[in-house]
Amino acid sequence: MRFDLTDLKLFQRVAESGSITAGAAHAHLALASASARIRGMEDTLGVPLLVRGRRGVEPTAAGRTLLHHARLITQQMERMRADLGEYASGLKGHVRVLSNTSALTEFLPDVLAAFMAAHPHVNVDLEERLSTDIVQAMRDRLADIGIVTDAVDSSGLETRLFKEDRLVLAVGLAHPLAKGVRRSGALPFSACVEYDFIGLAGDSALQQYIGEQGLRLGHRLRYRVRLRSFDAICRMVASGNGLAVLPESAAVRSRDAANLKVVRLTDPWARRRLLLCMQSYAKLPGYARELADALAAPQP
Known part of the structure; x- marks a missing residue:
C-alpha cells in the first residue's frame, strides 16, 4: 500500500x-x-x-x-x-515529559520553572497520564522522560528517584470519621470507602488510581463534587462535605490545614516513590539530560 x-x-x-x-x-x-x-x-x-x-x-x-x-x-x-x-526562531531543544498527577501538581512546577529560566531556548511539552500508560509510552519511545510511581513495572527502562510521595486522607474536623481518629492516627482505606468523597475534576490520573483502589475493595467511590485544585478540595473537605485522598504535601500546605485532620493510610499503595524513567539517559539529547539531572537532584 x-x-x-x-x-x-x-x-x-x-x-x-x-x-x-x-x-x-x-x-x-x-x-x-x-x-x-x-x-x-x-x-x-x-x-x-x-x-x-x-x-x-x-x-x-x-x-x-x-x-x-x-x-x-x-x-x-x-x-x-x-x-x-x-x-x-532560536529554539535549541524540545523535551517531551509525561507525568502522573502528583508529580505534575506538587513537585514539577518549581523545578521546571528554574530549569526553563536557565534554559530559555528549550521548550518542555508536559502531559499528564496514568503511570501505567507512561511506562508503555516510554517503551514505545513517545517521550523523553516519564515520571511514574514505583508501583508500576518499569522494567526495561532506566529509572532514578524523583520524590517520595505519600497519599493521605483529608478529613474535616466535624466529619463523623474524624471523631474516632487522632490527628496523628492512621486508617486503612477500607474504613473510608462508604463515605462521600471530594475529588479532582476531569480525567485525572490520580483520581483514576484512587478509584481503582476502591474497586479492589468492592466499592465504587461516591463523589459529591469534583474540583480543579487540591486547595479547593481541602476547602470543601474542611467544610464537612466529604473525604479526600491527596498528596500529603498538598494537605499540609492548604490554607485550611488547621481545619483538617490529615490521616495516614496504612495501605501499601498509599506510600509511593516517584521515579524518573527513560529509555536511555546516555542517548538523550544534552538539554534533555540536563532536565533529567535537575529533576533527579535533591530539592530543598
Whole structure:
C-alpha cells in the first residue's frame, strides 16, 4: 500500500467537501488528476472509498477509516512543521515529559520553572497520564522522560528517584470519621470507602488510581463534587462535605490545614516513590539530560 501525503490530503478534502471537484480545487490539482488518484487508491486497497451520487460523494466504511487516519497523519505533519519551525526562531531543544498527577501538581512546577529560566531556548511539552500508560509510552519511545510511581513495572527502562510521595486522607474536623481518629492516627482505606468523597475534576490520573483502589475493595467511590485544585478540595473537605485522598504535601500546605485532620493510610499503595524513567539517559539529547539531572537532584 503506497499513499503519499498528496493522496491523503486530497482524500480528506474530497470527503469533507463531498465533492471530487471541490476537493481537487482545495488540493490545487486538476480534476482529472484528482479522479485518477482516488481511483488508484481504491485499486490499491481493493475496496471502494467513495459512494458517488448525483449530489456528490460520501465515504464508505473503508473511506471513513481512511479519513480518520488521514486526519491523524496530516495533524501530526502540521505539528511537526510547527515544532521544527520553532528552531528557525532560536529554539535549541524540545523535551517531551509525561507525568502522573502528583508529580505534575506538587513537585514539577518549581523545578521546571528554574530549569526553563536557565534554559530559555528549550521548550518542555508536559502531559499528564496514568503511570501505567507512561511506562508503555516510554517503551514505545513517545517521550523523553516519564515520571511514574514505583508501583508500576518499569522494567526495561532506566529509572532514578524523583520524590517520595505519600497519599493521605483529608478529613474535616466535624466529619463523623474524624471523631474516632487522632490527628496523628492512621486508617486503612477500607474504613473510608462508604463515605462521600471530594475529588479532582476531569480525567485525572490520580483520581483514576484512587478509584481503582476502591474497586479492589468492592466499592465504587461516591463523589459529591469534583474540583480543579487540591486547595479547593481541602476547602470543601474542611467544610464537612466529604473525604479526600491527596498528596500529603498538598494537605499540609492548604490554607485550611488547621481545619483538617490529615490521616495516614496504612495501605501499601498509599506510600509511593516517584521515579524518573527513560529509555536511555546516555542517548538523550544534552538539554534533555540536563532536565533529567535537575529533576533527579535533591530539592530543598
